[in-house]
Amino acid sequence: MSAGWSWWVIVLIVFNLGVTFFLFVWAPRAKIPTLPDGTTGHVWAHGALREGMHRLPGWWILISLAMYVAAAVYLVLYPGFGNTSGLLDWTSHRELAQATAANDAKLDPVLQRLTAMSAEQAARDPQAQALAMRLFIDNCTACHGRNGFGNPLLGAPNMTDADWLYGGSADEISTSIRSGRSGVMPAWNALGADTVKNLVQYVLSLSGQAHDVGMATAGEAVFKTTCIACHGPEGKGNPALGAPNLTDDVWLYGGTPAAIETSIDQGRQGHMPAWSPRLSDADIHLLTAYVLHLSNRADQTAR
Ligand code: HEC
Ligand code: HEC
Incomplete structure (x- = not known):
């Protein structure tokens, strides 16, 4: 002042x-x-x-x-009378710095132990999981949900299944968290409403759902020219592009005919933000372990 x-x-x-x-x-x-x-x-x-x-x-x-x-x-x-600092020489900055230092002193040895482990080991360590759960709740639940079940409105994938857009190894998960991911599914409305409807029937057939065989056959021809570049010749997806596997019954945006039609007609752009440098390397390591833990959970169906 x-x-x-x-x-x-x-x-x-x-x-x-x-x-x-x-x-x-x-x-x-x-x-x-x-x-x-x-x-x-x-x-x-x-x-x-x-x-x-x-x-x-x-x-x-x-x-x-x-x-x-x-x-x-x-x-x-206390400080308050203009610039006088007060007999106690108290400042809010110093109090925060002291509290942070005291917290770090407690946390550092714990983090050292946990970051020395592999992500797979940390996925089984109760202390790592307790810390990581806090990080997940603070940073990830807005999109992936408190229990990690995902959100089809945002295309945020379920973290508790063993299905991956970009791969489920510790390295791949860590890259997803560190650098973020942005899947780009173009809009195909230019193909015309009939072609889009045929494609919907073909995609339904890929995941073994009820479909119109005639329309699906017509859709397959378009799929083989237009869609395989990203979703692969058998529709099994491509982790390099984050193009989902269309042959399983796991959906980012929903597997109903209406949701599939919207995906194809309008396109989809799921965006996962990059967390480095917002979160430290140690935090990203813990979150990787947490996602590994979630996806290997025994009680995957319990909500
Ligand atoms: C703003 C919403 C949002 C937030 C917040 C968010 N995510 Fe994501 N996340 C997404 C979306 C959307 C995708 C899918 C990206 C795509 O389709 O390309 C995704 C993808 C992922 C993937 C890749 C999954 C796969 O199948 O390959 C991982 C792992 C992941 N998120 C973990 C996290 C973690 C851990 C956090 C918290 C630090 C987090 N996410 C926070 C939206 C979010
Ligand atoms: C440029 C690459 C690319 C092409 C070409 C492409 N897709 Fe996609 N598709 C993607 C990506 C990436 C996603 C995931 C989008 C996201 O993460 O938000 C996706 C998502 C989808 C989904 C939603 C899946 C879900 O789980 O909800 C459907 C359905 C789909 N595509 C069908 C098609 C069809 C049919 C075609 C051909 C007309 C096609 N795609 C062409 C990249 C592509």
Whole structure:
């Protein structure tokens, strides 16, 4: 704070405390003329209400006095009176730095132990999982859901199955988290509504769902020219592009005919943000272990 502002603050404090303290001292002594019946003579509601007089109660005066004492003690001990730093030399920055340092001192040995493990080992370590769960809840649940089941509105995949867009090894998961991922499925409405509907039937047939055979056959011909570049000749997907496998019954955006039609007609652009450098390497390591743990869970169906 510049000297000018400091003085401005000091003047405001002195003025405000001074004026209220003057009122505090003066008001109880002030003579207010009263009538013989003890009222001030002010009347309302055609004389039905008359204004009486009472001295301030002692407890009120004591509490008010205590406030002035507390304010003075505070301004002597803590920063507040302009630029003065106060006898305790307290700053919020120092308090935060001390608390952070104390926390780091507790956390560092734990993190050292956990980052020395492989992600697979950390996936089985209860302490690693407890820490990683916090990180997941703070950073990932908005899209992947609290339990990691994903969100078809955002195309955020389920983390608790063994199905992967970009691969499920520790390295691949860690890359997904560190650098983010952006799958791009183009919109195919230019092919015309009939062709899109045929493609929907073919995609339904790929995942073994009920479909119209004639339309699916027509759709297959288009699929083989237009879609295999990304989804592969058998529709099994391509982890290099994040193009999903269309032959299983796992869906990013839903496997109903309507959802598949929207995917093909409008295209889809799922975006997974990059977490480095927002999260430290140790955090990303723990989250990798957490995702590994989620996807290998025994109780995958329990919600
Ligand atoms: C803003 C929403 C959002 C947030 C927040 C988010 N994700 Fe994602 N994540 C996605 C989307 C969408 C995809 C799929 C990307 C694609 O389709 O290309 C994805 C993909 C992934 C994948 C790849 C899955 C696969 O099948 O290959 C992993 C692993 C992952 N996220 C983990 C995380 C972790 C861990 C966090 C928290 C640090 C996180 N995500 C936070 C939206 C999000
Ligand atoms: C340029 C590569 C590319 C081409 C070509 C492509 N796709 Fe995709 N497709 C993707 C990607 C990547 C995704 C995942 C989008 C995301 O992550 O948000 C996807 C998603 C989908 C989905 C949604 C799957 C789900 O799980 O919800 C369907 C259905 C689909 N594609 C069908 C098709 C069809 C049919 C064609 C041909 C007309 C086609 N795709 C052509 C890359 C492609």
